[in-house]
Amino acid sequence: MSLCGLPCLNGPGKNRDRQRRERKEIMKRTVPIWITYVLIFASIACMAFGIYRGELETVLTKAINICMECIGLG
Numbered sequence: 001m002s003l004c005g006l007p008c009l010n011g012p013g014k015n016r017d018r019q020r021r022e023r024k025e026i027m028k029r030t031v032p033i034w035i036t037y038v039l040i041f042a043s044i045a046c047m048a049f050g051i052y053r054g055e056l057e058t059v060l061t062k063a064i065n066i067c068m069e070c071i072g073l074g
Helices: 013-029 033-053 055-071
Strands: none
Touching: 033 055
């Protein structure tokens, strides 16, 4: 343990080995990078399609109205 109460990253041998195993397990559970890129591309494509259809103005208008109602001006 360090002074802050959290385990040290460069602690004694057994603790360090356990931390390495835990990091490897965490890395195994993460999402593959290609899935991340596919989701980013899909989200950008959906935003572009919405802008193409003219939804940007609609969303912005609704956001302004909601903000004005919350503030009490509208």
